[in-house]
Each structure stands twice: as C-alpha cells, then as structure tokens.
Amino acid sequence: MISKLSLGALCGLVLILAGPPVRAETIRVTVEKLVFSPAEISAVVGDVIEWQNKDVMAHTATAKDGFDVVIPPGKTATLTVTRAGTFDYYCRFHPNMKARLQVR
Amino acid sequence: MYARLTSALALACLISGASLAAGSGITDPQIAHIAYTAGVIDIEAAKQALKISKDKDVIAFANDMLRDHEAVNKQALDLVKKLNVKPEDNDTSRALTKAATQEREKLAKLSGTDFDKAYVANEVAYHKQVNGALETLLIPSAKNAELKDLLETGLKLFQGHQQHAEHVAAMMK
Numbered sequence: 001m002i003s004k005l006s007l008g009a010l011c012g013l014v015l016i017l018a019g020p021p022v023r024a025e026t027i028r029v030t031v032e033k034l035v036f037s038p039a040e041i042s043a044v045v046g047d048v049i050e051w052q053n054k055d056v057m058a059h060t061a062t063a064k065d066g067f068d069v070v071i072p073p074g075k076t077a078t079l080t081v082t083r084a085g086t087f088d089y090y091c092r093f094h095p096n097m098k099a100r101l102q103v104r
Numbered sequence: 105m106y107a108r109l110t111s112a113l114a115l116a117c118l119i120s121g122a123s124l125a126a127g128s129g130i131t132d133p134q135i136a137h138i139a140y141t142a143g144v145i146d147i148e149a150a151k152q153a154l155k156i157s158k159d160k161d162v163i164a165f166a167n168d169m170l171r172d173h174e175a176v177n178k179q180a181l182d183l184v185k186k187l188n189v190k191p192e193d194n195d196t197s198r199a200l201t202k203a204a205t206q207e208r209e210k211l212a213k214l215s216g217t218d219f220d221k222a223y224v225a226n227e228v229a230y231h232k233q234v235n236g237a238l239e240t241l242l243i244p245s246a247k248n249a250e251l252k253d254l255l256e257t258g259l260k261l262f263q264g265h266q267q268h269a270e271h272v273a274a275m276m277k
C-alpha cells in the first residue's frame with residue numbers, strides 16, 4: 001500500500017518534471033503443472049509482473065525480504081515492482097517451484 | 105521413531121512387493137485407483153491433524169494438503185471419466201489404505217507437540233514413499249498419455265509437499 005502510494009507520488013513527480021512518464025510494461029508469467037515459465041524474467045522499477053495460474057491448486061510467488069503474492073487457482077495475480085535487485089522467488093506451498101526476477 | 109521407521113519400511117516393501125507381484129502388468133485403471141487412494145490418505149491425515157493440532161503452522165500445512173489433494177483428486181476423477189476408465193481396487197491400494205489406517209490409529213493416541221511432530225514426520229515419510237512409487241512404478245507403467253501427464257504433475261506436487269513438510273518439521277525443532 002505504502003509502496004503503491006509512493007510509486008504514485010513518484011510518477012506524479014516524473015510527470016511534472018519530465019512530461020509523460022515512460023509507460024510501465026506488464027510482464028506475464030504462466031504457472032502451469034507446478035512450473036513458472038519463463039523461469040527467469042527481467043523488469044524495470046514500475047513494471048507489473050502478472051502471474052497466470054493455470055493449475056487447479058493455489059500457488060504463491062514469494063521472495064524472502066521481497067514479496068509474497070498468492071496466485072489462486074485459475075486466476076491471475078500481479079505485483080508492481082518497486083525496487084531494483086535480483087529476487088529468487090519460490091512457491092510457499094510447493095517450495096520445489098523456483099524462478100527468478102531481475103529488476104534494473 | 106523406530107516404530108515409525110519400520111512402518112515406513114514395511115509400506116515401501118508392500119508397494120514394491122505388490123509391484124513385483126503385478127510385474128509390469130499393472131493397468132491404467134489400477135494406477136488411477138492407487139493415485140486417487142494416495143490423495144485420499146493424505147486428505148484423511150490432514151483432517152485428523154485439523155481436529156487434534158493447536159499449532160498454527162501445522163494447521164496451515166494440513167489445510168494446504170487438504171486443499172491441494174482435493175483439487176487434484178477432482179481433476180483425476182474428471183480425467184478418468186473423460187477417458188472412460190473405471191478405477192480398479194488392487195493390492196497396492198489396499199496395502200496403502202491399511203498402513204494409513206494403522207498410522208492414524210497410532211497418531212490418535214497422541215496430542216500436543218507429540219502429535220504435531222509425529223504427524224509432520226509421517227507426512228515427510230509418506231510423501232517420500234508416494235514419490236518413489238510414482239517414479240518407479242506408476243509413471244513408467246501408465247499407458248495413457250493424459251494419465252501419465254497427470255501423474256507427472258502429481259509427482260511434482262508430492263515432491264513440493266515433501267519439501268513443505270520438511271520445512272515445517274525443521275521449524276518445530
């Protein structure tokens with residue numbers, strides 16, 4: 001919530017200082033048969049990651065000290081990227097599910 | 105601990121013994137029945153844990169097991185209906201059910217952390233066994249491609265649950 005607000009404020013600031021902001025991209029990851037694909041994605045701060053869960057069971061995209069997104073079965077869940085770094089993430093329910101998010 | 109280990113060993117022997125007896129002659133209807141039974145057993149174990157445990161991590165884990173195995177078993181039923189396969193009871197299914205019933209009776213006598221530890225340890229051992237059966241017997245023997253595919257997803261699920269159970273066990277120490 002706080003990060004969303006500050007991102008909003010930041011976008012507003014960029015708008016004032018530099019005209020139209022660069023449009024954030026949406027990066028899609030499919031979760032099917034307990035596999036994240038692509039397993040490795042890169043994004044820039046402000047981009048949105050969208051996980052689409054094609055399985056009948058819930059998964060999560062969880063990075064220690066990063067984020068914890070629950071992806072319900074048959075649904076999508078999103079995360080707005082707020083800071084740079086390399087995030088190795090996994091599923092809390094099935095820790096054998098692993099993937100990586102690189103943020104520039 | 106020793107008793108638990110021996111019962112796990114006995115079950116492993118039962119599974120491989122039954123597979124030897126059946127040879128490579130195990131059929132898709134039998135495989136479907138074994139896979140479904142393996143799910144039902146974990147659902148029953150989870151229900152018992154939800155009745156007895158007071159530990160928040162154990163309860164969360166049991167709820168995860170219940171949710172996943174119910175969802176996958178529903179998927180399995182939909183598949184066998186679509187393939188017009190009637191799951192067929194067999195020695196391996198019966199051995200699994202018998203061993204699970206004995207384990208639940210043993211666990212029913214425990215409470216508090218004794219129960220929690222025994223339940224989680226059994227979950228680790230049980231998922232390990234089912235993974236072994238899936239890898240060495242069920243997946244290689246399955247003839248129908250869609251059934252094989254579902255079993256392969258089932259293997260990844262059970263491996264995930266095993267790691268999850270190992271994580272819960274590590275936290276309790």
Ligand SMILES: [Cu+2]
Pocket residue numbers: 034058059060091092093094097
């Ligand atoms: Cu998962």
